[in-house]
Amino acid sequence: MDYQVQSFSVKFEYRVYFTSAVFDLKNETLYSFLKERQVPQTVQKMLFVIDQAVADKHPRLKDDMIAWFNKYPVVQLVKEFLIIPGGEGAKNKPSLFDQVAEAVNLHGIDRHSYITAIGGGSILDLVGYVAAVSHRGINHIRIPTTVLSQNDSGIGVKNGINRFGKKNFLGTFAPPVAIFNDDLFLTTLDQRNWRAGIAEAVKVSLIKDAAFFDWIEMHSILLLNRDHDAMNYLIRHCAELHLQHIAGPDPFEKGSSRPLDFGHWSAHKLEQLTNFEVLHGEAVAMGIALDTMYSSLAGYLPKAKADRILQLLIKLGFEITHPLMQVRDQDSPVLQGLQEFREHLGGRLTIMLLTDIGAGKEVNEISTALVIRAAKELSRYNIQDPVRNE
Amino acid sequence: MDYQVQSFSVKFEYRVYFTSAVFDLKNETLYSFLKERQVPQTVQKMLFVIDQAVADKHPRLKDDMIAWFNKYPVVQLVKEFLIIPGGEGAKNKPSLFDQVAEAVNLHGIDRHSYITAIGGGSILDLVGYVAAVSHRGINHIRIPTTVLSQNDSGIGVKNGINRFGKKNFLGTFAPPVAIFNDDLFLTTLDQRNWRAGIAEAVKVSLIKDAAFFDWIEMHSILLLNRDHDAMNYLIRHCAELHLQHIAGPDPFEKGSSRPLDFGHWSAHKLEQLTNFEVLHGEAVAMGIALDTMYSSLAGYLPKAKADRILQLLIKLGFEITHPLMQVRDQDSPVLQGLQEFREHLGGRLTIMLLTDIGAGKEVNEISTALVIRAAKELSRYNIQDPVRNE
Secondary structure, three states, X not given: OOEEEEEEEEEEEEEEEEEOOOOOOOXXXXXXXXXXXXXXXXXXXXXXXXXXXXXXXXXXXXXXXXXXXXXXOOOEEOOOOEEXXXXXXXXXXXXXXXXXXXXXXXXXXXXXOEEXXXXXXXXXXXXXXXXXXXXXXXXXXXXXXXXXXXXXXXXXXXXXXXXXXXXXXXXXXXXXXXXXXXHHHHHHOOHHHHXXXXXXXXXXXXXXXXXXXXXXXXXXXXXXOOOHHHHHHHHHXXXXXXXXXXXXXXXXXXXXXXHHHOOHHHHHHHHHHOOOOXXXXXHHHHHHHHHXXXXXXXXXXXXXXXXXXXXXXHHOOOOOOXXXXXXXXXXXXXXXXXXXXXXXXXXXOOEEEEEEOOEEEEEOOOOHHHHHHHHHHHHHHOOOOOOXXX | OOEEEEEEEEEEEEEEEEEOOOOOOOOOHHHHHHHHOOOOOXXXXXXXXXXXXXHHHOOOHHHHHHHHHHHOOOOEEOOOOEEEOOOOXXXXXXXXXXXXXXXXXXXOOOOOOEEEEEEOHHHHHHHHHHHHHEOOOOEXXXXXXXXXXXXXXXXOOEOOEEEOOEEEEEOOEOOOOEEEEEHHHHHHOOHHHHHHOHHHHHHHHHHHOHHHHHHHXXXXXXXXXXXXXXXXXXXXXXXXXXXXXXXXXXXXXXXXXXXXXXXXXXXXXXXXXXXXXXXXXXHHHHHHHHHHHHHHHXXXXXXXXXXXXXXXXXXXXOOOOOHXXXXXXXXXHHHHHHHHHHHHHOOOOOEEEEEEOOEXXXXXXXXXXXXXXXXXXXXXXXXXXXXXXX
16 A cells, blocks of 8 residues: 555643632732743733623622733733623533634634633633634633532543534543632532532542542541632642543543543433533432442442442432433433443443442443442432432 | 643644545555454444535446445445535535534444545535544544645645634644545546646745755646646655645644745635635645745845746746735735734744745745735736636
8 A cells, every 4th residue: 555654743731720819919820821921022812701600709800800910911801701601501502602703703812812711611611612623723721610620621631512412522622721720719609519529529539549539538528518628639639630641641532441431421411311400510429329339230349339439429418319310221311321422432332330449440331231220229328419409 | 839730742643545546446545544443343434525526527436435335344334425515615604514513423423433525625624624523533534636635735634614704713733544645536627626736836845845846847748738647746745745844843833833834825815805716726826926026026035036936837827916916005905814814823923935946934024015016026927827717
């Protein structure tokens, strides 16, 4: 065969900052980052897209930002802030993609300028996607405002929006240039959103770090009681584990293996089936419970370990199953999640199960009969969550 | 400052095949490629998107393809071929993006399956973009059918569609998994499209390879007379020069320098101003002429060398300027092309000029007065093209 091989590597680098009150006039974190990246003889602009809920809960935010950029005029602030509704809905409306892309065009945000998103995971996913495809990639900064986005989705390399009723059908792998995890935004989270992000920390501890699982167990009351230091440690350690994984052999997930998606095949489907009334973290807690119970019933994980995992989820106030996660037969809707999970990754079905706390094992087949039993078993232990059902 | 640095490299690799009649039953090129990439225990599908003009000129193509996949069932052929109109129009209609993405969804093309585009550069750009963002990147194969796409756009790492009246406003850097340059498709090109692609070969010779410029000069009659061997050599050598450049220090063009876009700032604008009536390669020939004349008037390039370049373009039958490329003052539309070029790249304006045949020099400023003189000078030498104006 007559062919030429084209081969090259591209280096990707970004920073994850941990700070408090990033737009406080005394806070120079963002300034020092932008200063380093100044390009001589060019006007670098910064366009902000802000989650409506964040703007509502922080009514002085915009004024603070304007004052901050007046003090630190390291880039040219676009004073028309784009405020858009957050939550999964932000990823469901193609018109929002258009709206953000139009703002990039209107304000002339070029490849040396910035588009910065302030909000939960959905806003970051949407804006990250627009940033990745505008001019084939403009600088993107994320300021995640939820536990979930600070310890997991916001610090990674993925973005996306939903299409054809499928989560993240459109998206790319494209790292932001920086993430600023600002713990001030956590203080205004409602209890559901505060707690939901803990589920991803439990998940990553289960597949990678038994000592972290112990730590979460020991600090579960502090975490629920909104202890600042405990949550900061949880976010930081969880973020570190995620970053380490991403920097591993397959940052852009070219293979079929995706260990960080432990518990996610049913969680993604449940979110969709409940029209996203169940939060991602809440669904992940249920997905973890299902795959933990399955691991136990399949003989991979000792029953005592499975119990300990379920107890932690319950102690954290998570419901461990949902009526729509109950499986009756092959045609139960939640089982479609397996097929969709396979299709999104491509290739063979690859599901992470547990062999121990802190240790996983990938399998390529899932028994419907065992999923039925696991779901049923979980419904016996479930405790209705007064926070979610209030 | 309290931050973590996340850093990793991602390797990209793809192949550029040179073949003839890729779907001839005796041709095993595609088979051997797909065979190597088979994933055990999975169904890998292949969805085709075909340029309407190619389908029209090769009425037996679809039957040949079906017969080929019957003989070589290495992937599962999706028998519903998606036929869409080619040319720049394909990149202007958001509905075509939706149509291709919907087909990906409908036929369950996952990340181990393939979407293959057969056509000119516009179809490849559109389908490459859909492939890059569907499921965050599915396997994409290109079968370029024009000189231009076989020696330049089709073998690179870029894709994109137009939005807000701007070329490639949306797009990504995402290599295909393979390109199959099939010279059979060249035989049915009309004379304009046959010739237009030669402009990119002239361009790359001017900035990188003086010997190649000599070769084009010596073979210009053969090339115009549609000599098969001459064109195959031109495409192959031009493709190699492009591939070498891409594998250099900045494959994803993170900097502001883009030497391969020599002559393109005005060419892109002219295409748009003429509503793409002037082909990309034709516009590039005029853009080369403009920047060559400018280089000479600015004192970078000896006049005799500039003359030689213009003579070659004229000998190849290209018009070297266009009424809409004439510049009267600062507000002339073609000058907007400079600003748009800067904005697309970001940062400082960086324009490649010539100091010799085979050697360029980047400048950060362009004098309007000199552009006016250069354009005017060119209009004195221009010969109307009977092919383009027929």
